Amino acid sequence: MQSQLRSSQFPTIATRIQEPEVFSTLNRVVANTLIAFGISTACLAVFGIGGERDKLFVSENFKLQEYHSKNLDALFNNGAIAWVKKYGQGAVIIDTATDNRWQLPPDITPPPLWIQAQSALMVPIQVAKQVLGLLLLTAPVSAYFDTRDLRTMTIVADTLAAYLYSIHRLKEEEANHQLIASLTEIAQTINSTLDLDQVLNLILEHLDLVVEFDSASILLYEEEARTLFVRAARGHSDMIDALQVRIPLTESSPNYQAIIQQKPVILGDVDKVPGWIKTSSSQSVRSWIGVPLIVRNQTIGMLTVDSHEVNKYQEKDAQIVQTFANYVVTAVANAQIVSQLKNVESSYAALFEDSTDLIIITTYQGEILNVNRKAAQMLRLPKDALVGIELGFLYPELSDFLASQRRRLKAWREASLEIDLQDAYHQPLALEFRVRQVNYAGKDCVQWVGRDISARKEIERMRQDLVDMLVHDIRGPVGNLINIIEMLPMLVEAGNDAESINRMLDLAHQTGQEVRDLLDTMLDVSRLEKGNVPLQRDIHNLQDIMQVVEKQVASHAELKNITLTIEPLPPLPPIWIDASMIRRLLVNLIDNAIKYTQSGGWVRVSAARQKDTLKVSVSDNGPGIPPSEQEHIFQKFGRITTRNGPSGVGLGLAFCKLAAEAHGGSISVDSEGIPGKGSTFTLTIPMILDPQP
Known part of the structure; x- marks a missing residue:
């Protein structure tokens, strides 16, 4: 004002x-x-x-x-x-x-x-x-x-x-009851309808009851084009023409004072005003009032009234027009807010539907009001089959949880829940829910945001399995070491010869090497995947490596009554390799064959040179490996699930594959998956005789 x-x-x-x-x-x-x-x-x-x-x-x-x-x-x-x-x-x-x-x-x-x-x-x-x-x-x-x-x-x-x-x-003017009724109706209309044109026309209709005019217009301002355009009009002889009027804003026009200087303007005779622009719909205008429409110090348009009489309007008329202009501002601002809210609702609806999390909206009584696309996919039920039914009908556990957390949720505190459910086809579904109160359709409701934690639970299970397997695999060798340490003093006291003691020490060394190899394999798998293990290459004789390998695995074969045959190697020159890694690779392959071959079976190791490539094969007559699992076994924690099968960490073959690839080679398996026909694992690495400096 x-x-x-x-x-x-x-x-x-x-x-x-x-x-x-x-x-x-x-x-x-x-x-x-x-x-x-x-x-x-x-x-x-x-x-x-x-x-x-x-x-x-x-x-x-x-x-x-x-x-x-x-x-x-x-x-x-x-x-x-x-x-x-x-x-x-x-x-x-x-x-x-x-x-x-x-x-x-x-x-x-x-x-x-x-x-x-x-x-x-x-x-x-x-x-x-x-x-x-x-x-x-x-x-x-x-x-x-x-x-x-x-x-x-x-x-x-x-x-x-x-x-x-x-x-x-x-209200100070008791005679102005009509104005109060008009403003009240306008206020009620503004609060009850989203139709901007209806509100603007109603404002002009009621303005006509308290201020005499021949025509009136509500113009909105396009700042970039510096142009006013008519959004609503009343009293013009040609309404279609009036609603198409566009007026450029110039500094010499009275509109400039109202729009830029944000001041109401009263003109007693427009014919005497320099810069007055007559449009096709304002040829007969003589008196004119223009008041700015201002929202937080920004002009968004004008409300104008005019008369065919000279000197028709006074200051009090401008004040009344200004009052109605305030309602125009409110109506336009409301329309903008509604438009923004619609955009927000549209964005929310898109986010709701496209969320990667399951979302369910329920009442506090458990009635499902809405679900998103992810919920329908995870529960494997169509949306229309979910909306309207009781949550407890699908999952009584969730209904019980809602009842127990009602007071907490009503206090706007979030609740959480991890639960194992089943989808419509009775497949397991592990979910973590975050539950909170939301306002939905004007009512306090409950929003359930569920995330599939099956993968996380599987990782936790695998981690626990890894710990259990590691403890199992280490316990045996560590127990042997303790037994040997306890026996050594008794051997010394009994006066046993040095040869017996050395055999015990050799066995202790071999057992300790098994533990060290197991730990090194676990560490190397992760580092080899990231390429963080520099190979300790040097020129080595494969025959020497095979002798160490045979010594390390022979006792394992003997304990299971497995015939272990390591065929003589063909003439081979020394090759440039990481001896420790290749030794552990071969031990893993042979140990695997011994583990899975039944008592009384056989394991055979052979090597051959093909031009510049070395191939080492480990064969057995065990149960074999189904073709469907042959790729899976080279992955971390990948193991063949068999009844009464041997335990293990599931990293051995993953290490073998990575170690072979680190040497520029590969590892493969050949098996029909038929018990008794066994499997053949083949290590292939290039024979580098003289590394380049």
Whole structure:
């Protein structure tokens, strides 16, 4: 508003608010705001025109009522109300416990919503720089509001400010009942419809009842094109033509003063005004009023009225037009908010449907209200088969959990649950749910966000299996070492010869080597995958390596009554390899063959040279390996599942494959998977005789 308000203009603001028609509208605005934000508590503080304390209204459970307290003066002069009154701006209180703007002296007893609030959103209800009151929303959880909410609430506060100012400005004139009825109907229409054209036409219709005009227009401003275009019109002889008018903004035109300088303009005779542009729909215009439509210091358009009479309008007419312009601003701003909300809802709907997590919305009674695409896929049921049924009908465990967590969820606290379920085809489904209260369709509901943790549980199972297998594989050799250590003193005391003692020491060394090989294999698998193991290559004789291998595995074959045959090697020159890694590779292959071959069977090791390639084969007459599992066995933790089969970590063949590839070679298996025909594993590596410097 362009003029300062006087106390006579607002005899008693709170008295006006308490009139049934006005109070009902304000109650509806506040209630709709609470529903939109998904909360249930707010308060409306009203100041007198001189800034003095008037009344405080509290809305709980969507019902606005006056709050009485002997501490009312202190409540207005401290904390949030005093801060908004002083600075005339809105604010988001992330945490009421730590924000000084919220704090009250300890001797002040505030309304219950003050005590229960953990976050708040407060905006001034003001016209120009005159603060008429404060609208305050509270939530029982911290960080509930953000700056986007503040912008939305500013629109609501602007609506209330325009409504309060208009009613109390015009109520001083008892004869102006029609204006009050018009403004009330406009306010109700703004709050009850999303049709912008309907609201704008209604505003012009009611403006016609209180200000005489021959035609009126609502024009919106395109800043980039510096052009005004007609969005709504009334009274023109050719309405189609009037709605197509576009007026360029020039510094010499009266429109410039209204749009750029944000000032109302009254023209007594447009024919005497330089820069006045007559359009096809304004040829007969003589008197004219143009007031800017301003949203937070930004001009978005104009409301104009005109007459065919000279000097038709006075300042009071411009003030009334300005009042209606405030409603135009509110309607346009609401339309923008609705458009933004639709975009947000559309984005949310897309995010909801496209989420990689299962999402289910239920009532507190367990009725399923909505599910996303992922939920239908994971549960293997169509969406329409899920919506509307009881959660307990599908999964009683979830219904029981909901009942047990109801109080926690009602306090806006999140609950979590890990549970094993089954889909519609009775396949296992391991889920981790995060459950919280949400506002859905204006009601407190429950959102279940479920994530498939089958892979995580499988990793945990594999990790535990690895630990169990590792303990099993190490326990035997470590037990042997302990037995040998305990026997050595007895051998010495018994006077045994050095040869017996050396055999025991040799056995201890061999057992320790098995443990070391097992640990090195585990470490090397991970490092070889990442390429972080530099090979300790040197020139070595394969015959020497095979002798060590035979010595290491011979006792294993003997214990199982397996005939182990290591065929003589063909003449081979020394080759450039990592001897330790190749030794462990061959030990793994031979040990595997011994483990899986039944007692009384045989294992054969042979080698051959093919040009510049060395091939070492390990064959057995064990149960064989099905073709379907032959690729799987070279993966980490990949093992053949057989009844009463040998235990193991499942890293041996993975290590063999990686070690062969680190030498530029490969490893393969040939087996029909027929018991008794066994398998043949073949190591192939290039024979590098003289490495390049």
